Every structure is written in C-alpha cells, then in structure tokens.
Amino acid sequence: xxxxxxxxxxxxxxxxxxxxxxxxxxxxxxxxxxxxxxxxxxxxxxxxxxxxxxxxxxxxxxxxxxxxxxxxxxxxxxxxxxxxxxxxxxxxxxxxxxxxxxxxxxxxxxxxxxxxxxxxxxxxxxxxxxxxxxxxxxxxxxxxxxxxxxxxxxxxxxxxxxxxxxxxxxxxxxxxxxxxxxxxxxxxxxxxxxxxxxxxxxxxxxxxxxxxxxxxxxxxxxxxxxxxxxxxxxxxxxxxxxxxxxxxxxxxxxxxxxxxxxxxxxxxxxxxxxxxxxxxxxxxxxxxxxxxxxxxxxxxxxxxxxxxxxxxxxxxxxxxxxxxxxxxxxxxxxxxxxxxxxxxxxxxxxxxxxxxxxxxxxxxxxxxxxxxxxxxxxxxxxxxxxxxxxxxxxxxxxxxxxxxxxxxxxxxxxxxxxxxxxxxxxxxxxxxxxxxxxx
Amino acid sequence: xxxxxxxxxxxxxxxxxxxxxxxxxxxxxxxxxxxxxxxxxxxxxxxxxxxxxxxxxxxxxxxxxxxxxxxxxxxxxxxxxxxxxxxxxxxxxxxxxxxxxxxxxxxxxxxxxxxxxxxxxxxxxxxxxxxxxxxxxxxxxxxxxxxxxxxxxxxxxxxxxxxxxxxxxxxxxxxxxxxxxxxxxxxxxxxxxxxxxxxxxxxxxxxxxxxxxxxxxxxxxxxxxxxxxxxxxxxxxxxxxxxxxxxxxxxxxxxxxxxxxxxxxxxxxxxxxxxxxxxxxxxxxxxxxxxxxxxxxxxxxxxxxxxxxxxxxxxxxxxxxxxxxxxxxxxxxxxxxxxxxxxxxxxxxxxxxxxxxxxxxxxxxxxxxxxxxxxxxxxxxxxxxxxxxxxxxxxxxxxxxxxxxxxxxxxxxxxxxxxxxxxxxxxxxxxxxxxxxxxxxxxxxxxxxxxxxxxxxxxxx
Ligand SMILES: Cc1cc2nc3c(=O)[nH]c(=O)nc-3n(C[C@H](O)[C@H](O)[C@H](O)COP(=O)(O)OP(=O)(O)OC[C@H]3O[C@@H](n4cnc5c(N)ncnc54)[C@H](O)[C@@H]3O)c2cc1C
Ligand code: SF4
Ligand code: SF4
Ligand code: SF4
Numbered sequence: 049x050x051x052x053x054x055x056x057x058x059x060x061x062x063x064x065x066x067x068x069x070x071x072x073x074x075x076x077x078x079x080x081x082x083x084x085x086x087x088x089x090x091x092x093x094x095x096x097x098x099x100x101x102x103x104x105x106x107x108x109x110x111x112x113x114x115x116x117x118x119x120x121x122x123x124x125x126x127x128x129x130x131x132x133x134x135x136x137x138x139x140x141x142x143x144x145x146x147x148x149x150x151x152x153x154x155x156x157x158x159x160x161x162x163x164x165x166x167x168x169x170x171x172x173x174x175x176x177x178x179x180x181x182x183x184x185x186x187x188x189x190x191x192x193x194x195x196x197x198x199x200x201x202x203x204x205x206x207x208x209x210x211x212x213x214x215x216x217x218x219x220x221x222x223x224x225x226x227x228x229x230x231x232x233x234x235x236x237x238x239x240x241x242x243x244x245x246x247x248x249x250x251x252x253x254x255x256x257x258x259x260x261x262x263x264x265x266x267x268x269x270x271x272x273x274x275x276x277x278x279x280x281x282x283x284x285x286x287x288x289x290x291x292x293x294x295x296x297x298x299x300x301x302x303x304x305x306x307x308x309x310x311x312x313x314x315x316x317x318x319x320x321x322x323x324x325x326x327x328x329x330x331x332x333x334x335x336x337x338x339x340x341x342x343x344x345x346x347x348x349x350x351x352x353x354x355x356x357x358x359x360x361x362x363x364x365x366x367x368x369x370x371x372x373x374x375x376x377x378x379x380x381x382x383x384x385x386x387x388x389x390x391x392x393x394x395x396x397x398x399x400x401x402x403x404x405x406x407x408x409x410x411x412x413x414x415x416x417x418x419x420x421x422x423x424x425x426x427x428x429x430x431x432x433x434x435x436x437x438x439x440x441x442x443x444x445x446x447x448x449x450x451x452x453x454x455x456x457x458x459x460x461x462x463x464x465x466x467x468x469x470x471x472x473x474x475x476x477x478x479x480x481x482x483x484x485x486x487x
Numbered sequence: 488x489x490x491x492x493x494x495x496x497x498x499x500x501x502x503x504x505x506x507x508x509x510x511x512x513x514x515x516x517x518x519x520x521x522x523x524x525x526x527x528x529x530x531x532x533x534x535x536x537x538x539x540x541x542x543x544x545x546x547x548x549x550x551x552x553x554x555x556x557x558x559x560x561x562x563x564x565x566x567x568x569x570x571x572x573x574x575x576x577x578x579x580x581x582x583x584x585x586x587x588x589x590x591x592x593x594x595x596x597x598x599x600x601x602x603x604x605x606x607x608x609x610x611x612x613x614x615x616x617x618x619x620x621x622x623x624x625x626x627x628x629x630x631x632x633x634x635x636x637x638x639x640x641x642x643x644x645x646x647x648x649x650x651x652x653x654x655x656x657x658x659x660x661x662x663x664x665x666x667x668x669x670x671x672x673x674x675x676x677x678x679x680x681x682x683x684x685x686x687x688x689x690x691x692x693x694x695x696x697x698x699x700x701x702x703x704x705x706x707x708x709x710x711x712x713x714x715x716x717x718x719x720x721x722x723x724x725x726x727x728x729x730x731x732x733x734x735x736x737x738x739x740x741x742x743x744x745x746x747x748x749x750x751x752x753x754x755x756x757x758x759x760x761x762x763x764x765x766x767x768x769x770x771x772x773x774x775x776x777x778x779x780x781x782x783x784x785x786x787x788x789x790x791x792x793x794x795x796x797x798x799x800x801x802x803x804x805x806x807x808x809x810x811x812x813x814x815x816x817x818x819x820x821x822x823x824x825x826x827x828x829x830x831x832x833x834x835x836x837x838x839x840x841x842x843x844x845x846x847x848x849x850x851x852x853x854x855x856x857x858x859x860x861x862x863x864x865x866x867x868x869x870x871x872x873x874x875x876x877x878x879x880x881x882x883x884x885x886x887x888x889x890x891x892x893x894x895x896x897x898x899x900x901x902x903x904x905x906x907x908x909x910x911x912x913x914x915x916x917x918x919x920x921x922x923x924x925x926x927x928x929x930x931x932x933x934x935x936x937x938x939x940x941x942x943x944x945x946x947x948x
Binding site: 072075076078079080081082084085094095096097102105106109114115118120121124139140141 | 507509510511512514515516518519520521522559560561579580582599622624625814815818819822823824872873874
C-alpha cells in the first residue's frame with residue numbers, strides 16, 4: 049500500500065516537472081471567468097473544463113502534484129479550438145491558447161501520442177510520402193466523394209475513419225496546384241519576386257484559391273515562385289503539442305524559402321501565415337534558427353496584406369453584382385490581426401454590396417482537427433455562424449482560410465442555404481477576369 | 488457516505504450525463520474567482536428542473552450531505568467553494584427566458600441565464616434590466632440574486648434586490664415555494680423574496696425569478712473630471728447629489744489606479760492627479776442636457792482642473808477606457824488579485840481612500856482603488872502573489888486595517904461581492920453577537936441540518 053502511494057506520487061512529480069516552465073504564466077490567471085463569455089465551446093457545453101480557466105486550473109493541479117496527467121487531462125486539453133478568443137479578452141493578458149498547447153505537449157511527453165495521430169504525423173513528417181498519399185486521394189477522389197453542384201464541396205461517399213459520412217468536405221483535387229504550374233511564373237519587368245506558400249489545403253484541395261492568388265499576383269506585375277519542396281507549415285502538428293516535429297517542419301520550410309531568394313513570401317491561409325510569422329517563437333530555444341526564422345518572418349505577408357501594402361490595380365476590375373459578407377478566421381483576426389485589408393479589397397470591387405454579419409469574428413467551429421474529433425459540437429458552433437450568415441441575405445461568404453471555407457460550406461449544405469464560400473482573393477481574381485472579358 | 492453510492496443516487500435523479508465525478512471534473516469545481524480557496528467536492532450535479540432539485544435536496548437532507556449551489560463561479564468571496572465535500576449543484580441548465588410580460592414589465596427567467604442575455608433579449612422592446620455587475624457577460628442570474636449584485640448603475644437604478652419581485656425556491660427539505668409575484672405592492676407575509684436575495688445559497692436554491700424591467704433611457708451624457716486633491720473630488724461627489732442630480736454612474740479612480748492604467752495603456756491620463764471622476768447622466772434628452780450643465784458647474788466649483796465632455800459614443804468609450812481598464816491593468820501587475828468591496832457612506836470617501844493609502848504604505852502591499860463613488864462602494868484592489876507567504880500575511884494585515892477603517896466610518900464589509908468565506912473574520916465586528924445570533928436563527932429554521940452552503944456567510948452555525 050505504502051509503496052503504491054509512493055509510485056503514484058513520484059508519477060505526479062514527474063508530470064508536474066513537465067509544466068514547471070509555465071508555472072508563472074499559469075499563476076497570472078486570476079480565475080475571473082471572463083473567458084467564459086467568448087469561448088465557443090463553453091457556450092455550448094457550459095462546463096468548466098471547456099473554458100480556459102478550467103484548463104489552466106487543471107494544469108495547476110498537475111503542477112502542484114494534486115493530479116496526474118491522465119487520459120482525461122489529455123481529452124480536456126484536446127477540446128479547444130485554438131481560436132484565441134479567451135486570450136484576446138483576458139484582463140490579465142494570459143495567453144491561454146498557447147498554454148493549452150503546452151498542456152497538450154506535456155500530455156504527449158507523459159503519455160505518448162495517440163496511435164491515430166502517430167500514423168498521420170509520421171506521414172506528415174515525410175513530405176514525398178505525404179504528397180503521394182494526398183495525390184492518390186485526389187486521383188481516387190471520385191471513388192470516395194460525391195459532388196455537390198456549385199459549391200466545390202463533396203459528401204463523403206464511403207465512410208472515412210474519423211469523418212462523419214454526412215459531412216461536406218472539399219474535394220481532393222485531381223491535380224495538386226503546384227503540379228499545375230512551373231516553379232517560376234515569369235512576368236515581364238516584375239516589381240517583386242514573390243514566393244507563394246500554398247499550404248496543404250490549397251495545394252491539394254482548394255486549388256481554385258491558389259489559382260486566384262497566382263492570377264492576382266501576376267496581374268499586378270509580380271513574378272511568382274512556387275517552391276516545389278515546400279512542406280506543410282506544421283500548424284496541425286504544433287497545435288497538437290508535438291512541438292519537436294513541428295519545429296523540424298518549420299526548419300525545412302525556412303531552408304526552402306531562403307533558397308528561393310524572394311522579396312516576399314505570401315500565403316493565403318490565415319493559419320499558415322500565422323505559423324510562418326510565428327516560427328521565431330516556435331524556435332526560441334535554438335537561437336541560430338530563431339534568427340533565420342525571424343529574417344523569413346519579416347518578409348511574410350498574407351495575400352490581402354501584401355496587396356494593400358504594395359498596391360494593386362483597381363482600374364481594370366469588372367463588376368461583380370453580388371451581396372458579400374465576410375467571416376474573420378480566428379488566426380486572421382486574433383492571430384496575425386488582419387481584418388481591414390480583405391474588406392478593403394472586397395469593397396474596391398465594383399458592384400460588390402458588402403454587408404457585415406453579426407459576430408463576424410466568432411470562431412466557425414472548425415479548429416483544425418477539432419471538428420474531426422468533435423463533429424457534433426463543432427456543428428453546433430457552426431450553426432450559429434450559419435444563422436448569422438443567413439440574416440445578411442448575402443450571395444457569397446468570404447473567408448481567408450481554407451479550413452473555414454470547408455467548415456462553413458459544410459454548414460451551408462447541412463442547413464440548405466444558398467450561399468457559396470470563397471476566399472476574398474477569388475472575388476478579386478474574378479473581377480480582373482471580367483475586366484479582361486469586357487476589354 | 489460512499490462517494491460512488493452518492494453519484495449513483497444522483498444519476499438516478501438527473502441522468503448519467505448530468506453527473507460528474509472524475510478527479511479532473513471535481514477539481515474543476517473546487518474553486519471560483521476567489522484567490523486561495525480550492526476544496527474538492529464529491530460530485531457535480533446539473534439538475535434541469537425544480538422537481539429534480541427538490542429530489543436532490545430531499546436526498547441530501549436525509550443523508551446530511553452539504554450542497555453548494557453554483558452558477559458561473561465568478562464570485563469573489565469563495566461563495567461556491569465546496570468547503571466540506573458533498574454536492575456542487577450546477578444551475579446552468581436552467582437556461583430559459585420563459586416570458587416577457589410587456590403589460591406588467593416583468594420577465595420570468597430561469598437562474599442559469601447569463602445577465603447580459605436578459606438584456607440582449609429585452610432590448611427589442613426598449614427595456615433594460617439594470618443590475619450590471621462587471622461580470623454581466625458571464626454571471627448567472629441565480630448567482631447575482633444570491634449575491635444581491637450591484638454594478639455601475641447602482642446609484643440611480645439600484646441593485647439586484649430592487650428588481651427581484653418574485654422567486655421560485657427549493658428549500659433544504661425539498662419543498663418548492665413561490666415568493667412574491669407580479670404585484671407592485673405586496674405586503675402579504677414576510678418579504679421572503681428579499682430574504683433569499685443576497686442569502687448566498689445558504690437558505691435555499693433559487694430556480695426561477697420574476698424580474699422588474701424598466702424602459703431604456705433615451706439619452707445619456709458622459710464626462711470625466713480631474714482633481715488635484717481627494718477632498719475636492721469627495722466634495723464634488725457630495726455636491727452633485729446635493730444639487731439633486733442622481734447620475735446613472737458616478738465612478739472614482741485613485742492615483743495608484745490612474746498611474747497603473749496609464750503605464751499599460753498610454754492614453755494620456757494625468758498621472759499626477761489625486762483622483763478622476765467619471766460621470767454619466769441619463770434619461771429624457773432635455774433633462775439630460777440640463778443635468779449635464781449643472782454637474783459641470785459643480786465640478787468647476789470644486790476645483791476640478793480639467794473636465795472633458797464626451798462628444799460621441801466613440802469619444803465616451805475612449806474617455807471610459809480608464810475605468811474599463813482599471814481592474815485589468817491592476818491585475819496585470821501581479822499574479823494574484825483581491826478585489827475588495829468595502830463600502831462607506833459617500834461623504835466619507837476621502838477619509839476612506841486615505842485609510843487605504845496608509846494601509847498600503849504601512850504594510851508594503853500594492854493597492855489601487857477605484858469604485859462606485861456615488862454609492863460609496865469602493866474596490867480597493869490588492870495585487871500580490873499567493874505563493875509568497877510573507878507577503879500574504881502583509882496583505883491580510885492591510886485588509887484588516889481597511890475593513891476596520893470602513894466599519895469605523897460607519898461603513899460595511901461588503902457592498903456587493905458578499906461575505907462567503909473571505910470576510911467572515913470581520914462579521915461579528917460589524918453585526919455584534921446578537922446580530923449574528925439572529926441571522927443564525929434564521930439559517931437554522933430554514934436549514935436545520937445545515938446542508939446549504941455550510942460554513943459561508945455565518946461561519947460555524
Ligand atoms: C472581474 C469581476 C468583476 C466583478 N464585478 C462585480 C460588480 O461590479 N458587482 C457585483 O455585485 N459583483 C461583481 N463581481 C462578483 C460576481 O461576478 C457576482 O457576485 C456574480 O453575481 C456572481 O454570479 P455567478 O453566476 O458567477 O455566481 P457564483 O459565483 O456561481 O455563485 C455566487 C453565490 O451564489 C450562490 N448561488 C449561485 N446560484 C444560486 C442559485 N441558483 N440559488 C442559490 N444560490 C446560488 C452560490 O452558492 C454562491 O454563494 C465581480 C467578479 C469578478 C470576477
Ligand atoms: S484566463 Fe484570463 S479571462 Fe480566463 S479566468 Fe484566467 S484571467 Fe480570467
Ligand atoms: S482558444 Fe477558443 S476554444 Fe480554446 S479555450 Fe480559448 S476560447 Fe475556448
Ligand atoms: S495550416 Fe492547414 S492549410 Fe495551412 S499548411 Fe498547415 S495544414 Fe496546410
């Protein structure tokens with residue numbers, strides 16, 4: 049009996065050691081509960097372990113040796129969308145979303161990685177294998193997915209593990225974006241050499257978004273580089289708390305983009321761009337890498353940020369007579385804090401009737417792999433988003449993130465709504481196209 | 488009592504999905520917003536109907552198991568801390584606004600509804616429910632009723648008890664009673680509604696309330712005034728009331744708070760000022776104009792060195808940054824934050840602020856004070872580090888000076904946060920032995936087995 053107690057205690061102690069370095073950061077939480085107000089998950093469950101305060105307290109319980117890092121600890125840390133709403137509104141400035149990732153990191157160290165994730169991540173870490181797997185999926189896409197007209201979305205036809213059969217996802221493209229173009233797309237007398245960080249979702253699924261980015265960049269006199277060796281930004285791995293692997297992916301991308309000597313590195317996925325801008329933080333324990341990451345980060349721009357900063361033509365835009373509303377992806381509004389530029393671009397298109405939806409900066413409920421593991425809950429969160437969209441009577445919904453596009457499209461399909469979801473840049477590209485047709 | 492047996496009994500009443508007892512879940516309900524209080528309950532139960540609450544109470548009463556009602560857990564007096572294990576009764580499934588009676592201006596609302604949601608819902612009728620604690624977006628109606636919460640608009644509009652006209656309450660023995668009603672005048676029997684309002688979960692479990700609503704004010708004007716001495720600021724407060732004006736809001740920030748906010752926000756606050764007053768008058772547009780003029784005159788008479796009138800709603804937001812950011816900025820100074828709420832007659836504000844400043848210097852602790860000057864409800868906010876035992880002793884000593892000082896000025900220990908566990912040590916000093924005995928007699932009559940939030944408000948009973 050005595051011996052068993054000792055073992056449990058020493059176990060708790062080693063678990064506590066895993067969180068030691070964030071003790072002060074956790075102590076800054078004054079437990080006011082303000083984070084309940086914005087947390088999309090708490091709003092549905094009304095349970096303390098859904099909200100940042102509960103998760104922080106639980107880490108403190110582990111830190112003080114009161115509780116071990118258990119399976120339930122793991123589950124509780126996993127049920128977070130990483131939407132940053134709590135951090136943005138915390139009176140004490142607690143970065144709860146980062147601390148929760150640290151909790152996940154500790155859980156992996158204490159308990160190992162979930163076997164399903166292990167398989168997926170080992171695939172993710174191997175770029176050629178990853179590309180091959182997704183390309184195969186693309187080629188056999190017609191076998192497993194059923195098209196939904198007009199929406200660039202499909203229902204899963206055969207059950208896919210971890211995916212609800214009634215869920216609309218993006219189609220895997222028959223040919224990934226980067227295979228459709230040469231590595232360098234030349235423009236005569238180019239203003240800037242711009243490297244396009246496509247990100248996985250755009251490369252393998254929403255190639256229409258990638259094509260729009262390339263069209264708009266070249267239209268505005270930029271030479272575009274599509275480094276073939278670029279890899280996933282590492283976000284899915286990083287937010288799982290697998291920091292080591294995510295950092296390896298970051299280093300790979302840093303090397304690839306250093307090589308292509310571009311003036312700017314542009315991305316069109318809010319999460320990807322945030323990751324690229326955050327690499328210096330990810331690599332803070334390796335000063336040399338951190339420095340290289342910083343040099344890269346200084347040149348990273350989100351596409352709308354880039355266009356507004358360097359200028360874009362508005363004199364040759366055709367009309368798009370549509371009512372358009374916009375959803376602010378979490379990693380755009382609270383991550384890289386870009387909300388004005390995409391609006392400016394949309395409003396500059398002739399004919400666009402821009403309307404703001406209620407709670408436009410509220411999370412859509414996707415949260416990366418959160419929506420795979422908790423589809424019901426993420427659907428509930430998304431239904432609120434859909435209600436707000438419906439109230440605008442918009443024709444199009446714009447979102448600068450492929451994951452939001454996928455999740456909101458799913459919501460629109462489930463709720464039998466008429467809207468289509470686009471990246472704002474797609475509307476700009478379409479307006480240039482119309483301008484050319486008229487000319 | 489075996490914990491598993493208890494959990495099984497609870498599952499029978501409310502269903503498996505509404506009972507939690509894993510160590511992690513229990514830990515999550517061991518604390519609230521009060522620093523330094525964490526006690527493990529045995530089970531967390533979420534009932535959905537008054538009938539279920541009644542069955543839970545009958546069971547708990549029979550087996551003498553403590554029951555701790557809980558809303559959002561944002562109280563600052565350890566009111567929900569499960570001191571002796573037992574049942575945490577989570578009331579958030581009571582989440583319906585049942586009815587808005589526009590003829591009688593009464594809303595019938597379940598206690599798990601968040602206060603802001605009531606206001607969002609009735610805005611369409613041009614009505615407001617005035618009690619607006621700083622936690623209006625998080626606090627449950629039940630929690631605010633149990634704490635008799637106040638807020639920024641307390642001076643003119645009153646506090647929670649002024650708006651609760653009737654209650655549905657489950658007693659310790661499981662009886663379900665209804666107090667009050669929709670009658671504006673009602674003297675039938677003891678005023679049980681008022682007794683339960685502010686009883687901190689020690690007398691019964693509230694499940695539903697009838698709330699009085701009032702028309703939203705048509706217009707408002709805000710201003711901010713800077714003072715070089717506390718006396719001038721204090722005289723201005725008394726002067727405004729003496730001019731027969733009751734502002735909706737009349738807030739004060741002391742020098743320590745002003746400096747802290749300016750350090751973080753860089754909004755150009757006068758860091759050498761002794762105090763800032765923030766004032767808002769509201770009501771009919773013509774009256775508001777007239778009152779704003781009179782307030783301006785009073786401020787000038789009392790040597791305000793600078794007065795700014797808000798030109799637009801955006802400008803008002805900008806002016807009120809200092810008040811809005813007071814607590815967040817103070818809280819960022821150190822890990823632990825105690826927001827106290829000692830309250831004094833409004834004429835005693837300058838003396839009280841001096842007591843606080845002296846306590847801060849004498850015991851070497853950091854304190855910023857802001858608060859509702861109009862009703863004398865001050866928030867001396869002590870920031871420290873709970874992990875530093877020596878510092879915590881000094882904090883306790885400073886609190887002792889502040890509470891005793893407030894009582895000596897004819898004040899009270901708590902204006903709105905409640906007694907809970909935090910302020911128990913000073914209770915007898917305020918109420919005397921006889922006063923405490925009378926309160927204990929009420930408690931024993933309604934809860935003979937002492938199972939409802941035991942240990943709170945009265946201590947040992
Ligand atoms: C940052 C901050 C600012 C604040 N500002 C203010 C302010 O301006 N004014 C103010 O008055 N307060 C303020 N408070 C205190 C707190 O928000 C209020 O007391 C609030 O009303 C508590 O609501 P809750 O739902 O969180 O209740 P809880 O904390 O869950 O419970 C509070 C008390 O009520 C009891 N209780 C809860 N529900 C019931 C029920 N259904 N039946 C019987 N008893 C019940 C509990 O046992 C407990 O004793 C503030 C707190 C914080 C953290
Ligand atoms: S994380 Fe921030 S908002 Fe949430 S309880 Fe802690 S201090 Fe309050
Ligand atoms: S990041 Fe979003 S989902 Fe996660 S705890 Fe914060 S508010 Fe909730
Ligand atoms: S954030 Fe998503 S889309 Fe962007 S690269 Fe990473 S996985 Fe791909």
